[in-house]
Amino acid sequence: MKLLLAALMAGSLLLAGCATGPGAEGGASATSGGSASATAAAPVYPNGTLSPITAGRTGASGRSVVMTAPPVDMWDRIRRGFRMPDLDSDLVRDREQWYSTRPDYIERMVSRSNRYIFHIVEELERRNMPTELALLPYIESAFNPQAVSSARAAGMWQFMPATGTDYDLKQNIFRDDRRDVIASTRAALDYLQRLYGMFGDWHLALASYNWGEGSVVRAIARNKAAGLPTGYTDLRMPDETRYYVPKLQAVKNIVADPARFGVDLPLIANHPYFQTVPLTRDIDVELAAKLADVRVEDFRALNPAAHKPVLLAAGGTEILLPWDNAAVFQRNFEAYTQGQYASWTAWTVPSTMTVADAAQRSGMSESDLRALNNIPPRMMIKAGSTLIVPRSARVQEDVAAVVADTGHLSFVPEVVTRRTVVRAGRNDSVSAIARRYGVSPANVAQWNDVSTSHVFKRGLQVVLYRPVRASSGASVGSGARGSAKRPVVTAKRGGGANLSSARAAATSKRPAAATPVKRGGASSKKKR
Numbered sequence: 001m002k003l004l005l006a007a008l009m010a011g012s013l014l015l016a017g018c019a020t021g022p023g024a025e026g027g028a029s030a031t032s033g034g035s036a037s038a039t040a041a042a043p044v045y046p047n048g049t050l051s052p053i054t055a056g057r058t059g060a061s062g063r064s065v066v067m068t069a070p071p072v073d074m075w076d077r078i079r080r081g082f083r084m085p086d087l088d089s090d091l092v093r094d095r096e097q098w099y100s101t102r103p104d105y106i107e108r109m110v111s112r113s114n115r116y117i118f119h120i121v122e123e124l125e126r127r128n129m130p131t132e133l134a135l136l137p138y139i140e141s142a143f144n145p146q147a148v149s150s151a152r153a154a155g156m157w158q159f160m161p162a163t164g165t166d167y168d169l170k171q172n173i174f175r176d177d178r179r180d181v182i183a184s185t186r187a188a189l190d191y192l193q194r195l196y197g198m199f200g201d202w203h204l205a206l207a208s209y210n211w212g213e214g215s216v217v218r219a220i221a222r223n224k225a226a227g228l229p230t231g232y233t234d235l236r237m238p239d240e241t242r243y244y245v246p247k248l249q250a251v252k253n254i255v256a257d258p259a260r261f262g263v264d265l266p267l268i269a270n271h272p273y274f275q276t277v278p279l280t281r282d283i284d285v286e287l288a289a290k291l292a293d294v295r296v297e298d299f300r301a302l303n304p305a306a307h308k309p310v311l312l313a314a315g316g317t318e319i320l321l322p323w324d325n326a327a328v329f330q331r332n333f334e335a336y337t338q339g340q341y342a343s344w345t346a347w348t349v350p351s352t353m354t355v356a357d358a359a360q361r362s363g364m365s366e367s368d369l370r371a372l373n374n375i376p377p378r379m380m381i382k383a384g385s386t387l388i389v390p391r392s393a394r395v396q397e398d399v400a401a402v403v404a405d406t407g408h409l410s411f412v413p414e415v416v417t418r419r420t421v422v423r424a425g426r427n428d429s430v431s432a433i434a435r436r437y438g439v440s441p442a443n444v445a446q447w448n449d450v451s452t453s454h455v456f457k458r459g460l461q462v463v464l465y466r467p468v469r470a471s472s473g474a475s476v477g478s479g480a481r482g483s484a485k486r487p488v489v490t491a492k493r494g495g496g497a498n499l500s501s502a503r504a505a506a507t508s509k510r511p512a513a514a515t516p517v518k519r520g521g522a523s524s525k526k527k528r
Contacts, residue, residue: 074117074268079256081124081131084202087249089233095243095250100261105142106254110266113143115273115301116156116181122272123189130202132252133192136209139247145179145304155179155304157188167191173373173386173407174312174346180305181320182276203232203245211241274302275326279313282342282398291336292321292329308388309372310344314404345391346399346407352383354414362389379411417465424456437464 071077099106120134137156141147145156153160155178161171167187169177177183195205195213208216219235228234232245258265288311289299302320303311311319321329333341347362358381359366369375373387381387386407424433430452434441445452447463456462 071270074121074270075255075258075265077121077270078117078131078134081121082252082256083130084132084252086252087203087233087245089246091243091246092249092253095247096253096261099250099254100263103263106263107266109138109142110268112301113137114266114268116143116145116185117268118270118272119181119274120185123185127189127193129189129193132202132248133189135248135251135255136188136206138251139244145181145184145301153178155184156181157184159184159187163191170405172405173388173409174308174404175305176307177305181274181302182318183305201232206245206248207232207235207237207241210244211237272323274320275323276318277321277326277329279311279317279319282313282345283311284342284344285309285311287341288319288329291332292325293332294322294325298322308344310342310388312346312399312404314399314401340391340393342398343391344388345395346403347387347389348403349381349383349385349387352380352412354380358387362387363392364390373409375409376411378414378416380414382410382412385409385411416468418468420464420466421461422464424458424460424462426458427455428458428462429453429455433462433464437466439464439466 071080116137117134120137121131124131124133137143140158141156143156147156147158148154149158151160154164154176157178159167159169159178161178164171164178164187167190169180169183169187171178177187192205192209195208196202198213199205199208199216204216204220215237216235219237220230222236223230223234254261254263255265285299285303285306286296286309289296292299299321300306302322311317349358353361355370355375356366359369362369364372369387369389375381386403386409422433422437430444430448430450431441433456434444441452444462444464445454447465448454450456
């Protein structure tokens, strides 16, 4: 009995010391964006004779016992990590009213965030960042990882192509990591930490995330030069940025006290929603969903970066699956014996060719090849481009890492020709006319049903098919080019001729492919 009493007393002392030690309650004593406080009490180790600690002695010693109950749900957990200074303004109240009077909109946003918010909060706590930032995707994208802005920002954190590249978010024909749940969250928090380090103020950091740090620096410099304050509310900025922090503050206020606004926040469990599962083989999206026993729509919601029907294993790819389905997928994947995991593969085009030629070589219809690879009309596929094509039973190897990482799709315009009639001069041969008009002798001979050594009679009409227009090529691949709008190339009409009719008439007698033109590629900045 004495031994039991001594053990209980020792345990009480140890718990009392640990409860006041560094990191209690997940580092709640740390300052915003900084490290844990250096003034946290050190653990107390008992010495000498052990004796029970009464409540009175605990208070007298200056020690306290903290609550060890975990948060009841994600909202409770997020509230415990609020550390940003509050913003109180008419714009905040305006946004509070806007959100609180739209319960259906809030419910849709929260329903989408249910999949992702646990991971975001975990990352914020691990970095000791304010948990208000977990609410930022509500403002950016309503937690839609497939959201794309008019300025081409993509994903739930709304990264522009160039900024995504700066933060190691891959963008190629197979995937766009600006939409990836884990990669984009890592990049967004890296970016926000850097901005907070620049300004030492979360409101200015958020303004920079929306407007760009250069714009905020210039706005601060203007105010300094005019002898004005330089806080967030003091700067001149676009309306979008002026409303940006008030929107986040309004959502924070609603989460902090939903009853005050008459809002019923749907429950989000304080539990991981997904697990990561490494891919060891290329696999079709539909098969992966089937092996995991989840709907394809739910699979894509967790793996929104993949925008092709096949997932590539190269480069250590991982997929996200609902918590309880990860083991199901592993078990079914290992037991799968019905053939290849992937029915699609990547083909690097060896030379510039028409879509019809590429379709014939890959065993697809032209329309299917265009749809699968997003090939615009009136374009030829440039040499070195990568296409998604059917994978035959003879192909055993998965797509190589270099192709998976650098695959791109580039185009050059088709040669659009117009029928032209010229009159032969004295002793004009096929070769002479070909040189004069910049076409090949073989084509001139074919168009006029003569031999390549033929000499035309003076004044005879000679048929030629000449290019109408040559414009710069287009590219779909990584970086800013990967998100550019699909180009539409049109040809000038000459002499009132209907261009499509002219193309059709020239199909069988079209000259060889035009020399590929240099691909353009404008860079872009994050809209913020």
